Amino acid sequence: MLSQAASRLGFDVVILDPEENSPAGRVSRGQIVAAYDDPTALTVLGRVCDVVTFEFENVPAASAEQLAGGGALVAPGPTALSTAQDRVLEKTFLNAVGATTVDFVAVDTLEDLTAALETLGTPALLKTRRDGYDGKGQVWIKTAKQAAKAFAEIGGRPAILEARADFTRELSIIAARGHDGAVAVYPLGQNHHANGVLATTLAPAQVDAATTARAREIAEAILEGLDYVGVIGVELFDLGGGDLLVNEIAPRVHNTGHWTQDGCLCDQFEQHIRAIAGWPLGPTEAHAQVEMTNLLGDDVDQWPALAAEPNARLHLYGKAEARPGRKMAHVNRVSRLA
Structure with a gap:
C-alpha cells in the first residue's frame, strides 16, 4: 500500500524483501530478493534509492544504521526504529518526553520477575523486550505463583513486566x-x-x-x-x-x-x-x-x-x-x- 501510494505520486519504488514475488514487489518497479541484513543488498538499495523507509519494525536497526552510514537518507531514522524495538527503551523514552505509560520493570531473570511482581502487584503483563507483536511473546500473570510458568512461556528471554492499566x-x-x-x-x-x-x-x-x-x-x-x-x-x-x-x-x-x-x-x-x-x-x-x-x-x-x-x-x-x-x-x- 505504501508502494502504490508512491507510484500514484510519480515515484519509482524498489523493494528489499527476502520473499520472491512478494506482495510489495509485485506492485513496484523492482525488488531486491535478499535478507534484510544482507550487506550487499543494503549497499545496492542505498545507491539506487533517494530515500529508504520501512513498513514494519522488525527490520534490524543495524540495517538502517548501515544505510544511513553509507549516505542514504533513511526515514524514519535508525533511532526511532531501535527505540520501538525494545519495550524497555521505548517506555523509558516515552516517559522522558512526557508521554506517560503504565508502571513497568525490566526483567532478565526469574528472580527479577519475582521482585517486579512484588513491586507492581498482580495482575501484570509480562512481555518479551523484543520481537513481540499481535499478542505474541506476552502472557498475563494473575498471581505471583504463576511467575515461573509465565517466564518459561516467553522462553526465559529478556522481558518487561507492565502494571495493569485501568482504562475505559x-x-x-x-x-x-x-x-x-x-x-x-x-x-x-x-x-x-x-x-x-x-x-x-x-x-x-x-x-x-x-x-x-x-x-x-x-x-x-x-x-x-x-x-x-x-x-x-x-x-x-x-x-x-x-x-x-x-x-x-x-x-x-x-x-x-x-x-x-x-x-x-x-x-x-x-x-x-x-x-x-x-x-x-x-x-x-x-x-x-x-x-x-x-x-x-x-x-x-x-x-x-x-x-x-x-x-x-x-x-x-x-x-x-x-x-x-x-x-x-x-x-x-x-x-x-x-
Missing part, C-alpha cells in the same frame, strides 16, 4: 512529521482487540476536546523527541477526562490508520511518502465515518460478499498463504459523519 477504551492516533518539522495529525480512532490482535477500528472516535488535545500533545512530543520523519502510530489507553497513557508506538504506517484510505483525502500511506520525500504534508480531516475490520486467515474467503456490500471498500494484501491469525486484508465500511 483503547484509542490510537496517527500522526506525521516532515523534514521541516511540520506535523499533521489525524482524528483519533477507537480500537477493539481480540486475542491480542486488532479486530476493528472506528474513526473518527467520539472524543471530547480535552482528549483530542492531550493525544495531539503526546504525538507531537514523541515526534519531536525522536526527530521523526514519516507517519507514526501511537496506541493509547483512555482513562477518561482527557487522561491518556501510551501503550506503545509503531514507527511506520499503522493498522489502526487503515481507515484513512477511505475516510480522508490524503491517507496515511500517501502522507508517509509525502513526509519522507520532503513534500508538503496533506490534509488529515475526515470526510466520512469508517469502521475498519481486519480479515485474518480464512476470513479473506469472504471477499465476494464483502466486495458486494455497497458501502464497503475491500483492501486485499496479495499474500499467498492464509495462515490462522495472519492479516490477509481489511475492509472499510464507510458512512456519513454524524
Whole structure:
C-alpha cells in the first residue's frame, strides 16, 4: 500500500524483501530478493534509492544504521526504529518526553520477575523486550505463583513486566512529521482487540476536546523527541477526562490508520511518502465515518460478499498463504459523519 501510494505520486519504488514475488514487489518497479541484513543488498538499495523507509519494525536497526552510514537518507531514522524495538527503551523514552505509560520493570531473570511482581502487584503483563507483536511473546500473570510458568512461556528471554492499566477504551492516533518539522495529525480512532490482535477500528472516535488535545500533545512530543520523519502510530489507553497513557508506538504506517484510505483525502500511506520525500504534508480531516475490520486467515474467503456490500471498500494484501491469525486484508465500511 505504501508502494502504490508512491507510484500514484510519480515515484519509482524498489523493494528489499527476502520473499520472491512478494506482495510489495509485485506492485513496484523492482525488488531486491535478499535478507534484510544482507550487506550487499543494503549497499545496492542505498545507491539506487533517494530515500529508504520501512513498513514494519522488525527490520534490524543495524540495517538502517548501515544505510544511513553509507549516505542514504533513511526515514524514519535508525533511532526511532531501535527505540520501538525494545519495550524497555521505548517506555523509558516515552516517559522522558512526557508521554506517560503504565508502571513497568525490566526483567532478565526469574528472580527479577519475582521482585517486579512484588513491586507492581498482580495482575501484570509480562512481555518479551523484543520481537513481540499481535499478542505474541506476552502472557498475563494473575498471581505471583504463576511467575515461573509465565517466564518459561516467553522462553526465559529478556522481558518487561507492565502494571495493569485501568482504562475505559483503547484509542490510537496517527500522526506525521516532515523534514521541516511540520506535523499533521489525524482524528483519533477507537480500537477493539481480540486475542491480542486488532479486530476493528472506528474513526473518527467520539472524543471530547480535552482528549483530542492531550493525544495531539503526546504525538507531537514523541515526534519531536525522536526527530521523526514519516507517519507514526501511537496506541493509547483512555482513562477518561482527557487522561491518556501510551501503550506503545509503531514507527511506520499503522493498522489502526487503515481507515484513512477511505475516510480522508490524503491517507496515511500517501502522507508517509509525502513526509519522507520532503513534500508538503496533506490534509488529515475526515470526510466520512469508517469502521475498519481486519480479515485474518480464512476470513479473506469472504471477499465476494464483502466486495458486494455497497458501502464497503475491500483492501486485499496479495499474500499467498492464509495462515490462522495472519492479516490477509481489511475492509472499510464507510458512512456519513454524524
